[in-house]
Amino acid sequence: xxxxxxxxxxxxxxxxxxxxxxxxxxxxxxxxxxxxxxxxxxxxxxxxxxxxxxxxxxxxxxxxxxxxxxxxxxxxxxxxxxxxxxxxxxxxxxxxxxxxxxxxxxxxxxxxxxxxxxxxxxxxxxxxxxxxxxxxxxxxxxxxxxxxxxxxxxxxxxxxxxxxxxxxxxxxxxxxxxxxxxxxxxxxxxxxxxxxxxxxxxxxxxxxxxxxxxxxxxxxxxxxxxxxxxxxxxxxxxxxxxxxxxxxxxxxxxxxxx
Numbered sequence: 001x002x003x004x005x006x007x008x009x010x011x012x013x014x015x016x017x018x019x020x021x022x023x024x025x026x027x028x029x030x031x032x033x034x035x036x037x038x039x040x041x042x043x044x045x046x047x048x049x050x051x052x053x054x055x056x057x058x059x060x061x062x063x064x065x066x067x068x069x070x071x072x073x074x075x076x077x078x079x080x081x082x083x084x085x086x087x088x089x090x091x092x093x094x095x096x097x098x099x100x101x102x103x104x105x106x107x108x109x110x111x112x113x114x115x116x117x118x119x120x121x122x123x124x125x126x127x128x129x130x131x132x133x134x135x136x137x138x139x140x141x142x143x144x145x146x147x148x149x150x151x152x153x154x155x156x157x158x159x160x161x162x163x164x165x166x167x168x169x170x171x172x173x174x175x176x177x178x179x180x181x182x183x184x185x186x187x188x189x190x191x192x193x194x195x196x197x198x199x200x201x202x203x204x205x206x207x208x209x210x211x212x213x214x215x216x217x218x219x220x221x222x223x224x225x226x227x228x229x230x231x232x233x234x235x236x237x238x239x240x241x242x243x244x245x246x247x248x249x250x251x252x253x254x255x256x257x258x
Contacts, residue, residue, distance in 0.1 A: 008048065008049045009047065009048040009049065010048060010049045010051070010077065010078075011044065011048045011049070011050055011051070011077075011078050011079070011080055012050075012051045012052075012053050012077060012078070012079040012080070012096070013037075013041060013044060013050050013051070013052050013053065013079075013080055013081075014053050014055055014079050014080065014081040014086055014087070014089070014090040014094075014099075015038075015052060015053065015054050015055065015081075015082070015086065016054070016055060016086055016089070017054040017055055017056045017057075018056075018057075019038060020054060021037050021038065021052050021054065022052075024036075024037060024038055025037060025042075031227070032225065032226060032227055033162075033226045034158065034159030034162035034163065034226060035159045035162070038082075039082055040157060040158075040159065041082070044080070053079070053090075053094060055086070055089045055090060055093055055094070056093075057089070058089055058092045058093050062092055062093060063092055066091070066092040067118070071092060071093075071095065072093070072094060072095060073095070074095040074096055074097045075094065075095065075096055075097065076096075076097055076098075077096060077097070077098065078096070078098045078099065078100070078127070079096040079098070079099045079100075080099070080100050080101070081099065081100075081101040081102070082101075082102050083101065083102050083103070083104045083105070084101055084102070084103050084104065084105065084106050084119055084122075084123060085105075085119075086101070087099060087101035087122065087123070087126070088118070088119055088122050091122055098127045099126055099127060100126060100127050100128040100129065100130070101123065101126055101129055101130075102129070102130050102131065102132070102154070103123065103129050103130070103131050103136065103140055103151075104131075104132065104248050105181075105248065106119055106120070106123070106140070106143070107131070107135075107136040107139045107140050107143070107247045107248060108182070108246050108247050108248060110139060110140075110143045111139065111247065115143060120143060120144065123144060123148070123149070124144050124145065124147070124148050124149070125149075126149045127149060128149050128150045128151075128152070129144075129149050129150070129151045129152075130151070130152050130153065130154045131151065131152075131153055131154070131248070132153070132154060132155075132156045132248060132249060132252070133153070133247060133248050133249040133252075134153055135247045135248075135249070136153075136247045136248060137151055137152075137153060139247060156249075156252055156253070156256065157256070158253065158256045158257050162226070162230065163230055163233070163256075163257045163258075166233075166234040168237070169234070169235045169236070169237060171203065171235070171237075172199070172201065172202045172203065172237050173202065173203040173204070173205065173235055173236050173237050173238075174192065174195065174202060174203070174204045174205070174236065174237065174238045174239075174240060175204075175205050175206075175207075175232055175233060175235075175236035175238070175239045175240070175258075176188055176192075176205075176206045176207070176208070176239065176240045176241060176242070177206075177207040177208070177224070177229060177232075177239070177241075177254050178207070178208065178241055178250075178251055178253075178254050179207075179208060179209045179210075180250050180251075181250075182243050182244050182246040182248075182250035182251075183208065183210070183241070183242065183243055183244075183250065183251070184242040184243055184244045185208055185210040185212045185242070186212060187242045188206070188240070188242035189212065189214055189215050189218070191240075191242065192204055192206075192214075192215060192217075192218055193215040196215065196216075196217040196218070200217065203219075204217060204218045204219065205218075205219045205221065205232060206218055206219070206220050206221070207220075207221045207222070207223070207224050207229065207232070208220065208221075208222070209222055209223070229257075230257070233257060233258045236258065239254065239255070239258035241254050241255060
């Protein structure tokens with residue numbers, strides 16, 4: 001914490017322009033999305049003066065120039081990025097001498113032997129890195145080597161006021177939601193087919209962009225606004241997530257919201 005007599009810490013939050021923080025904040029003011037900023041990063045303002053830097057996609061030329069060492073010179077100051085891809089975007093477009101980032105996907109990519117060298121190199125130069133799952137710490141430390149930055153775990157959370165508690169519903173309903181790359185719709189649908197064979201009266205709603213066709217009796221919804229997803233949770237007897245093996249704890253957002 002910064003005391004009243006201390007100079008205020010200044011930090012830049014590097015964010016993807018396609019998910020504008022200002023647009024998100026206005027939607028939050030209308031009650032449409034959780035948290036003032038995505039991922040609750042508005043809480044940074046309790047500890048520092050935060051400048052938001054919304055970064056566009058760098059494009060091929062900017063990436064090539066950065067790899068050739070012809071990109072912009074690093075600026076002083078500390079920048080924070082939610083994930084490794086945004087941090088890489090930052091270091092191409094508006095590089096910083098000091099930056100911290102979350103790591104989400106890279107540990108599973110490394111486990112599959114597919115970790116991009118450019119991401120690994122960029123993260124080795126970071127001031128600090130955090131992960132959302134204890135299972136990621138040792139694999140990430142091994143990937144970055146003995147001279148890599150400090151890696152620590154940040155417990156993930158959700159907006160408990162937006163996703164507030166509701167009394168249980170009387171009608172049996174199973175709900176599943178989620179769209180990240182480690183969801184397992186085939187296993188989910190196989191399990192739901194077994195349930196519906198034994199309990200055909202159960203209502204089943206799945207929110208998923210998967211192209212895999214659901215079994216008979218499952219209502220598939222491609223996308224839902226946050227408010228409608230919240231209201232769907234409130235009608236559920238059971239909320240289920242099915243995932244493939246992974247280190248970054250795919251599905252925890254839905255589990256916590258539900």
